[in-house]
Amino acid sequence: MSHEFPTRAxxxxxxxxxxxxxxxxxxxxxxxxxMVIKPYGYxxxxxxxxxxxxxxxxxxxxxxxxxxxxxxxxxxxxxxxxEGFAKECAVVTHYRLKNAEDGSGVVVDPEARLEEExxxxxxxxxxxxxxxxGWIQSYRDLPILVxxxxxxVRWEMRTRLxxxxxxxxxxxxxxAHATAEEAIxxxxxxxxxxxxxxxxxxxxxxxxxxxxxxxxxxxxxxxYCIEAMMQDGKALQAGTSHFLGQNFAKAFEVKFTxxxxxxxxxxxxxxxxxxxxxxxxxxxHSDDDGLVLPPKLAPVQVVIVPIYKTDEQLKAISxxxxxxxxxxxxxxxxxxxxxxxxxxxxxxxxxxxxKGVPVRIAIGPRDLENGTAEVARRDxxxxxxxxxxxLTLKVEHLLEQIQDNLYRKALTQxxxxxxxxxxxxxxxxxxDAGGFLYAHWDGTPETEQAIKDKTKATIRxxxxxxxxxxxxxxxxxxxxxQRVLFARAY
Amino acid sequence: MSHEFPTRAxxxxxxxxxxxxxxxxxxxxxxxxxMVIKPYGYxxxxxxxxxxxxxxxxxxxxxxxxxxxxxxxxxxxxxxxxEGFAKECAVVTHYRLKNAEDGSGVVVDPEARLEEExxxxxxxxxxxxxxxxGWIQSYRDLPILVxxxxxxVRWEMRTRLxxxxxxxxxxxxxxAHATAEEAIxxxxxxxxxxxxxxxxxxxxxxxxxxxxxxxxxxxxxxxYCIEAMMQDGKALQAGTSHFLGQNFAKAFEVKFTxxxxxxxxxxxxxxxxxxxxxxxxxxxHSDDDGLVLPPKLAPVQVVIVPIYKTDEQLKAISxxxxxxxxxxxxxxxxxxxxxxxxxxxxxxxxxxxxKGVPVRIAIGPRDLENGTAEVARRDxxxxxxxxxxxLTLKVEHLLEQIQDNLYRKALTQxxxxxxxxxxxxxxxxxxDAGGFLYAHWDGTPETEQAIKDKTKATIRxxxxxxxxxxxxxxxxxxxxxQRVLFARAY
Numbered sequence: 011m012s013h014e015f016p017t018r019a020x021x022x023x024x025x026x027x028x029x030x031x032x033x034x035x036x037x038x039x040x041x042x043x044x045m046v047i048k049p050y051g052y053x054x055x056x057x058x059x060x061x062x063x064x065x066x067x068x069x070x071x072x073x074x075x076x077x078x079x080x081x082x083x084x085x086x087x088x089x090x091x092x093e094g095f096a097k098e099c100a101v102v103t104h105y106r107l108k109n110a111e112d113g114s115g116v117v118v119d120p121e122a123r124l125e126e127e128x129x130x131x132x133x134x135x136x137x138x139x140x141x142x143x144g145w146i147q148s149y150r151d152l153p154i155l156v157x158x159x160x161x162x163v164r165w166e167m168r169t170r171l172x173x174x175x176x177x178x179x180x181x182x183x184x185x186a187h188a189t190a191e192e193a194i195x196x197x198x199x200x201x202x203x204x205x206x207x208x209x210x211x212x213x214x215x216x217x218x219x220x221x222x223x224x225x226x227x228x229x230x231x232x233x234y235c236i237e238a239m240m241q242d243g244k245a246l247q248a249g250t251s252h253f254l255g256q257n258f259a260k261a262f263e264v265k266f267t268x269x270x271x272x273x274x275x276x277x278x279x280x281x282x283x284x285x286x287x288x289x290x291x292x293x294x295h296s297d298d299d300g301l302v303l304p305p306k307l308a309p310v311q312v313v314i315v316p317i318y319k320t321d322e323q324l325k326a327i328s329x330x331x332x333x334x335x336x337x338x339x340x341x342x343x344x345x346x347x348x349x350x351x352x353x354x355x356x357x358x359x360x361x362x363x364x365k366g367v368p369v370r371i372a373i374g375p376r377d378l379e380n381g382t383a384e385v386a387r388r389d390x391x392x393x394x395x396x397x398x399x400x401l402t403l404k405v406e407h408l409l410e411q412i413q414d415n416l417y418r419k420a421l422t423q424x425x426x427x428x429x430x431x432x433x434x435x436x437x438x439x440x441x442d443a444g445g446f447l448y449a450h451w452d453g454t455p456e457t458e459q460a461i462k463d464k465t466k467a468t469i470r471x472x473x474x475x476x477x478x479x480x481x482x483x484x485x486x487x488x489x490x491x492q493r494v495l496f497a498r499a500y
Numbered sequence: 501m502s503h504e505f506p507t508r509a510x511x512x513x514x515x516x517x518x519x520x521x522x523x524x525x526x527x528x529x530x531x532x533x534x535m536v537i538k539p540y541g542y543x544x545x546x547x548x549x550x551x552x553x554x555x556x557x558x559x560x561x562x563x564x565x566x567x568x569x570x571x572x573x574x575x576x577x578x579x580x581x582x583e584g585f586a587k588e589c590a591v592v593t594h595y596r597l598k599n600a601e602d603g604s605g606v607v608v609d610p611e612a613r614l615e616e617e618x619x620x621x622x623x624x625x626x627x628x629x630x631x632x633x634g635w636i637q638s639y640r641d642l643p644i645l646v647x648x649x650x651x652x653v654r655w656e657m658r659t660r661l662x663x664x665x666x667x668x669x670x671x672x673x674x675x676a677h678a679t680a681e682e683a684i685x686x687x688x689x690x691x692x693x694x695x696x697x698x699x700x701x702x703x704x705x706x707x708x709x710x711x712x713x714x715x716x717x718x719x720x721x722x723x724y725c726i727e728a729m730m731q732d733g734k735a736l737q738a739g740t741s742h743f744l745g746q747n748f749a750k751a752f753e754v755k756f757t758x759x760x761x762x763x764x765x766x767x768x769x770x771x772x773x774x775x776x777x778x779x780x781x782x783x784x785h786s787d788d789d790g791l792v793l794p795p796k797l798a799p800v801q802v803v804i805v806p807i808y809k810t811d812e813q814l815k816a817i818s819x820x821x822x823x824x825x826x827x828x829x830x831x832x833x834x835x836x837x838x839x840x841x842x843x844x845x846x847x848x849x850x851x852x853x854x855k856g857v858p859v860r861i862a863i864g865p866r867d868l869e870n871g872t873a874e875v876a877r878r879d880x881x882x883x884x885x886x887x888x889x890x891l892t893l894k895v896e897h898l899l900e901q902i903q904d905n906l907y908r909k910a911l912t913q914x915x916x917x918x919x920x921x922x923x924x925x926x927x928x929x930x931x932d933a934g935g936f937l938y939a940h941w942d943g944t945p946e947t948e949q950a951i952k953d954k955t956k957a958t959i960r961x962x963x964x965x966x967x968x969x970x971x972x973x974x975x976x977x978x979x980x981x982q983r984v985l986f987a988r989a990y
Contacts, residue, residue: 040574040630041618044567049646052564074542077534078620078651078667079590082597084530086605097597100569101608102620104591105655107572115576118591118617127608128531130568130592130620140530150842156539161568161651165595177568352640 013364017298022242026293030171033301033365035288043169043176050365051288053309055179058287059159061211061306062181065203071155071183076137078161079128084136088261091135094228098165100130100176130163135229135280138184139258146186146276148267153196154186172289173246173500180284186276188268190255193277194232197253200281201234204249212287213304213416214238214294215424216248217446217495219471224455227280231255237470237495239424240293243444245470245497248290251281289500295389295416301366302388304416305409312338312345312405313362317355317374324349327373330398334371334383337402343409363388368412369405373398389415430493437484437496441467446497450490452483461485461496470495503854507788512732516783520661523791523855525778533659533666540855541778543799545669548777549649551701551796552671555693561645561673566627568651569618574626578751581625584718588655590620590666620653625719625770628674629748636676636766638757643686644676662779663736663990670774676766678758680745683767684722687743690771691724694739702777703794703906704728704784705914706738707936707985709961714945717770721745727960727985729914730783733934735960735987738780741771779990785879785906791856792879794906795899802828802835802895803852807845807864814839817863820888824861824873827892833899853878858902859895863888879905920983927974927986931957936987940980942973951975951986960985 015028030036035051038044047055063073079102085092106122109115131137138156145151163177183200187193201218208214216236226233230252238248256275259265264276295302305311314334316327331347338345346367348358355372362370372384383401386393389412396404427445431437440447451457451469461484462468472494481490505518520526525541528534537545553563569592575582596612599605621627628646635641653667673690677683691708698704706726716723720742728738746765749755754766785792795801804824806817821837828835838848845862852860862874873891876883879902886894917935921927930937941947941959951974952958962984971980 037631037634039567040571040627041567041569044569046567046631047565049562049564053562055565056563072539072543073546074539075537075545075669077529077531077536078653079531079534081530082608083605085597092599092606098595099597100592100618101594101597102590103593103608106588107575107591107619108587109582116572116582118572118593128590129597137530141527141536144527163568179565 013300013360018241025298026289027171029292029296029301035292035301036171038171041176043166045171045175045177047179047285050309054291054303054307055285055288057307057309058207058211059181062203062207062283063157063159065207066157066181066183069155069199069203071157071185073159074156075158075160076134076141078131080131080134080137082127082129084140085129087136088229088257090257091229091261098167099132100163100165102128102130131160132162132164133280133282134158134160134162134182135184135254135258135278136262139262139264139278142186142276143262143264146264146266149188149269152186152188152266152276153192155183155196156185157181157183170289172285172292175285178285180282182280182282185279186259186264187279188266188274188277190277193255193279194253197232197234197251197279197281200279201236201249201251204251204281204283205236207283208236208238208248208290209417211304211306212238212248212291212294213306213413213420214248214290215417215421217471217473219473219476219495221250221471222455222458222469222494224458225469227252229254229257231257234474235471237497237499238290238294239420239427239446239497240290240500241423242293243427243446243497245446245499246286246290246293247470247499248287249281249283252279254278254280293500294420296366300364302416303366303368305368305413308366308368309344310346310362310365310367311343311409312369312371313358313367314345314347314371314373315355315358315362316347316349317372323375326375326378330378331373334398334401338405341402341406343402343406369408371401371405387412389419431484432481434484438465441465441496441498444498446470446495448493449484449496450481450492451494452486452488452490457483457485457488466498467496468499470497470499503790503850508731515788516779517661519782519786519791525782526661528661531666533656535661535665535667537669537775540799544781544793544797545775545778547797547799548701549671552693552697552773553647553649555697556647556671556673559645559689559693561647561675563648564646565648565650566624566631568621570621570624570627572617572619574630575619577626578719578747580747581719581751588657589622590653590655592618592620621650622652622654623770623772624648624650624652624672625674625744625748625768626752629752629754629768632674632676632766633752633754636754636756639678639759642676642678642756642766643682645673645686646675647671647673660779662775662782665775668775670772672770672772675769676749676754677769678756678764678767680767683745683769684743687722687724687741687769687771690769691726691739691741694741694771694773695726697773698726698728698738698780699907701794701796702728702738702781702784703796703903703910704738704780705907705911707961707963709963709966709985711740711961712945712948712959712984714948715959717742719744719747721747724964725961727987727989728780728784729910729917729936729987730780730990731913732783733917733936733987735936735989736776736780736783737960737989738777739771739773742769744768744770783990784910786856790854792906793856793858795858795903798856798858799834800836800852800855800857801833801899802859802861803848803857804835804837804861804863805845805848805852806837806839807862813865816865816868820868821863824888824891828895831892831896833892833896859898861891861895877902879909921974922971924974928955931955931986931988934988936960936985938983939974939986940971940982941984942976942978942980947973947976947978956988957986958989960987960989
């Protein structure tokens with residue numbers, strides 16, 4: 011496949027779209043808005059899943075599975091939830107097809123109409139809290155710390171691979187607690203898990219904060235989020251954790267007997283990340299030559315390519331390469347030895363660079379004589395000759411360095427493009443150039459909306475532990491007590 | 501929760517249903533036919549997934565993800581597929597809800613009708629082969645060895661937890677090959693993977709065979725299957741692997757250029773197992789006291805219960821138990837130390853027995869004095885006193901013994917209830933008592949159907965490497981060349 015595609019500077023949006031497709035990560039399907047996640051993309055998602063799943067288990071959570079379908083009436087039970095969610099959904103109305111009488115194929119059987127329509131879950135609070143009613147009687151049944159890995163559907167009109175698709179994969183945690191305090195601790199704990207995952211694995215520095223009421227999850231009392239900066243200076247919400255209060259417990263009549271013997275409604279949280287993180291990963295680190303993957307999530311961390319002319323040379327190189335590969339594997343390093351004779355080394359170099367393999371090792375006959383190998387790192391493109399005898403240790407260290415370098419590079423860019431702005435003119439200019447803007451806001455939803463209408467910028471979050479500071483709203487000039495984080499966002 | 505439920509002898513079907521619910525494996529949901537898989541049940545499914553996923557990867561497969569929805573017209577493209585599948589499906593006709601004008605909740609927005617209805621996948625051959633058309637040009641693009649973990653929906657009218665539900669979880673492998681031979685080898689290889697998984701992990705002996713044309717997967721040229729015997733002597737199909745020929749390639753125009761430079765249609769296989777295996781696992785080994793789980797799939801393999809009266813005793817026991825637990829974990833054994841003071845030892849014994857934990861260790865003050873512990877195995881209920889010093893090694897060995905014992909027990913029952921029958925009278929008698937019957941069949945679909953109508957027995961399979969043998973059909977007396985396997989089935 012041709013790797014011709016625009017540079018980031020030419021057209022960032024097209025660069026992303028082309029990269030996702032040409033690097034075999036995902037593609038659009040025959041169903042509008044639904045994507046196919048191809049094996050190379052899915053392998054990265056599997057790595058993310060494995061790490062997150064372990065982090066959830068280490069914090070006491072267990073997995074379960076709830077139905078794909080939700081009865082329509084469930085959505086009406088939590089008033090603000092229905093406003094935020096029930097609108098753009100896939101609706102199942104029938105349960106049978108039949109042969110068309112004219113033999114042209116199949117048609118929906120009008121006699122197989124459901125009494126109550128079913129909604130393909132856009133999120134599972136309603137069906138889960140309806141289930142929890144049967145699980146919870148006493149404080150002894152609490153907390154419930156459940157996570158679900160699932161597909162969900164939101165009928166988005168404008169879709170973009172990984173970032174916004176009608177169907178996507180995600181995990182959704184749904185926990186139930188005896189007290190508000192405990193639920194808030196859980197909400198914040200899971201935000202920390204997401205932030206740690208983003209920084210340690212995605213190599214992506216994030217800002218932790220809470221959403222304004224306007225931007226809260228439908229049904230939440232507080233929505234916590236992590237916000238990351240992409241290379242064009244735009245923000246991407248990389249995870250959310252919601253304190254739901256007793257809203258869903260009240261909607262679905264989930265009560266428990268507390269230690270004092272009194273009945274009370276249960277307190278709830280929910281939290282999720284999705285295949286959107288794939289978009290974040292790609293947009294944050296990749297360059298004009300293709301993908302750049304953090305070693306911890308790269309399906310292949312090290313590729314070994316033999317350079318040879320004769321079969322004898324290949325045989326000698328393979329002996330060394332096989333030995334090396336075995337050593338890498340013993341250290342838990344994901345290595346591939348590509349000795350295919352159908353492609354030239356130059357083609358392979360190009361291919362693995364494009365696919366974002368963090369470390370490439372080339373071994374030729376002269377290397378063998380010298381006991382060396384040529385080691386190239388994907389992030390900086392630096393090459394160096396290394397002794398084969400201590401290659402395993404050095405490459406292990408190099409992978410850590412690359413992971414660290416990607417994080418520091420992203421952090422530097424985030425810091426360099428984060429501004430404190432105090433005038434509307436500067437606000438607009440800096441926004442057009444791309445970046446995170448800390449600015450004063452008068453605290454009203456009307457001003458928030460007016461700023462969005464004028465500039466397409468939204469309040470990404472009110473950062474946690476935000477400093478109070480006297481100031482004037484960037485738009486209205488009214489008094490403000492703190493700066494909030496503005497940006498245009500994906 | 502009360503553990504009162506019928507014995508297997510009293511009511512096998514109710515015994516199963518109650519066990520699934522009371523052991524916290526799964527329950528029915530608010531959506532007809534859809535189940536909730538509870539954390540304990542899901543933990544077992546996760547173990548199955550992990551093992552199968554590794555077996556698929558070890559045989560060269562990669563995972564990917566395809567859309568949940570399939571355009572209705574896709575089902576009409578493969579003639580026999582539409583006959584077998586397109587009928588009982590969940591059909592999405594609309595993509596939006598709106599507030600009811602009378603304020604009563606939400607209604608389907610009639611203006612948001614889809615041009616073409618979407619079917620929630622009952623299986624993914626059609627959408628995947630439509631996708632493969634874009635992936636395959638030349639023999640160099642083959643084979644494609646892809647697996648998908650997904651949820652699927654088949655609108656079953658009579659459902660039973662795990663065994664038959666409207667939505668279920670499964671994996672579906674979909675491979676593409678350059679030759680029929682290669683595709684057949686793949687089909688058989690995956691059948692072997694399933695059989696190995698059933699025998700090594702589920703502790704379930706299986707009969708490998710091929711289905712009769714009547715029982716083939718819709719669109720397959722040959723359906724291979726593994727059939728297991730449950731404790732009531734009925735059969736359960738535990739996995740299928742299909743050789744699809746060029747049917748789907750022709751339906752979706754998937755051609756490739758072969759090594760000779762000629763265009764040909766691609767050869768296909770598909771293979772799958774589902775959460776149905778949970779039903780097989782439960783029905784095969786459990787007893788009138790609750791679940792019996794093979795150690796390899798048990799979420800908790802060993803539980804340690806302290807027996808004490810004073811805090812001092814508990815402290816002394818806990819010191820030993822914590823040390824033991826650490827040793828078990830170091831050996832990869834899943835251990836739980838249950839020192840809750842909210843429940844008595846007797847309650848805990850009962851609970852873990854009911855939940856099928858393979859090994860229970862009880863430690864009391866007198867044990868401490870003697871340096872011993874009481875070890876009870878779930879399968880045989882045998883108890884013995886063991887020296888704590890070599891407990892880890894002994895328990896490790898015991899877990900292997902239990903795994904092995906469950907398999908041998910199931911094999912013995914299968915052998916004892918497998919009969920060669922030559923008269924119709926015996927056929928009916930043996931069938932009513934429950935069992936696998938090897939009988940002659942004249943090879944016609946009409947006779948197969950007549951036997952099914954008379955007895956509810958189906959031909960489970962024609963065993964692989966079946967011996968040829970002259971005989972007379974059990975029903976019609978017409979000549980037959982081989983015996984086939986009859987049974988009533990789940």
